[in-house]
Amino acid sequence: MTPELLQVAAFTVATALAATALAVPPAIAIAWVLARGRFPGRALLETVVSLPLVVPPVATGLLLLYVFGRRGPLGASLASAGLDVVFTWRGVVLAMAVMGLPLVVRTARTAFEQVDARYEQVAATLGARPLRVFFSISLPLAARGVVAGAVLGFARALGEFGATIMIAGNIPGRTRTLATAIYSYTETGRDSQAAAVAAVSIGLAFAAVAISNRLAGAAR
Amino acid sequence: MALGAWGLGLGGQPADVQVAAAVSLTEALQEIAAAAEKQQRIRVTLNLAASNVLARQIVSGSGADVFISADAAQMDVVAKEGLIRQRVDLLVNQLVVAVRSDSKVALASETDLTKPGVRRIAIGDPAGVPAGVYAKQFLEKAGLWRRLESKIVPTASVRAALAALESGDVDAAMVYRTDLGIARSVRAAFPPLPEPRVLYPAALLSATPHAARFFEYLRSPAAAAIFRRHGFGSVACNEDRVPEAVKAA
Numbered sequence: 300m301t302p303e304l305l306q307v308a309a310f311t312v313a314t315a316l317a318a319t320a321l322a323v324p325p326a327i328a329i330a331w332v333l334a335r336g337r338f339p340g341r342a343l344l345e346t347v348v349s350l351p352l353v354v355p356p357v358a359t360g361l362l363l364l365y366v367f368g369r370r371g372p373l374g375a376s377l378a379s380a381g382l383d384v385v386f387t388w389r390g391v392v393l394a395m396a397v398m399g400l401p402l403v404v405r406t407a408r409t410a411f412e413q414v415d416a417r418y419e420q421v422a423a424t425l426g427a428r429p430l431r432v433f434f435s436i437s438l439p440l441a442a443r444g445v446v447a448g449a450v451l452g453f454a455r456a457l458g459e460f461g462a463t464i465m466i467a468g469n470i471p472g473r474t475r476t477l478a479t480a481i482y483s484y485t486e487t488g489r490d491s492q493a494a495a496v497a498a499v500s501i502g503l504a505f506a507a508v509a510i511s512n513r514l515a516g517a518a519r
Numbered sequence: 520m521a522l523g524a525w526g527l528g529l530g531g532q533p534a535d536v537q538v539a540a541a542v543s544l545t546e547a548l549q550e551i552a553a554a555a556e557k558q559q560r561i562r563v564t565l566n567l568a569a570s571n572v573l574a575r576q577i578v579s580g581s582g583a584d585v586f587i588s589a590d591a592a593q594m595d596v597v598a599k600e601g602l603i604r605q606r607v608d609l610l611v612n613q614l615v616v617a618v619r620s621d622s623k624v625a626l627a628s629e630t631d632l633t634k635p636g637v638r639r640i641a642i643g644d645p646a647g648v649p650a651g652v653y654a655k656q657f658l659e660k661a662g663l664w665r666r667l668e669s670k671i672v673p674t675a676s677v678r679a680a681l682a683a684l685e686s687g688d689v690d691a692a693m694v695y696r697t698d699l700g701i702a703r704s705v706r707a708a709f710p711p712l713p714e715p716r717v718l719y720p721a722a723l724l725s726a727t728p729h730a731a732r733f734f735e736y737l738r739s740p741a742a743a744a745i746f747r748r749h750g751f752g753s754v755a756c757n758e759d760r761v762p763e764a765v766k767a768a
Binding site (some may be wrong): 369 | 673
């Protein structure tokens, strides 16, 4: 492995981990309300959360670019606080988190739905507040599914391309990931390097999906 | 070629000419294609992208009839595969350092790009995109590349560098002088760079007569007039070969 490839691989794994950490808490909250909640707008939330799965990733990237660009509604205030998103590692993490979120939500939601609601009801009748019920009953019982979802989201983040290249660009040593490196190497005719990066990404994705499947299988 | 034969066979259908061209030529070529379609029985399909992308596509068999590259290196990629039937140097252009019209950073020369107010500079990916290759060449010769390297944002094409500047996500961009014609709220920070010389070679790749006719048309005075109106220097016009005069202009 060349130092360049090692750097890109390490950067991709690090940003994918950060993206997973960023996506998991909201994903758990959304998964929980979708599994247990009955409220107006539930179907809408369900649809919106799934959108990144089916919308072209570059369209998601474009939307993020509008919102987080230096002139965008959120980007302007972040930039004035010294937190540039576009063309930085933060953009990579954001793109990965948004693209990974739906997978975490879907897997975690299934896990929450499989938790027997009677345990939660019993805890509630014994006086536990909803938050305590969630953290001491629901989350532990759904833990394997939630972790499987997180690993799946991590795997998706590792391979993210479309949204990443829109918002973070493809800057060697700063925002270049395994996926955008393959693209660059191919566009500039460095086929053997592209193949080497592709091999590394396949290896990483294989490991992540295998772990996710193992966890999800054990949860059932 | 198959499409061309099909066109000729039907008699009534205009023959299709596939033109792969550097994205910086977009507006000029759209106009030239429309003019050529009126004059000849052809339908021109434009495939506009960074020249390195097009060279890759052509080498992989994308089936272009005519290729116009923004630098000689990418044309050489195609030439090496023995795909070129005829090659001419068609146009010249210049690089320019562009900033947003509302930019508060005063740039008198390329040296000012080192100012802290310039945090990011977009250029075409210097690993292949011609505009980026030229820009890197220029900055290296000016002794600025090493100091500016950490500010460089490489983009997929010169138009992507321009777009990054328009959106305000970079503070400066190195693009072609001709790109400023289509840009919104963007201006040249100082006069265009005298070097490197930006040269567009054009090549005829297919043997079909209508492709050859369009290739001829590219070098006609009518086409040269359109190219000039869009700011390009025309060096391969059939009628008046005056490269030195155009270069000076």
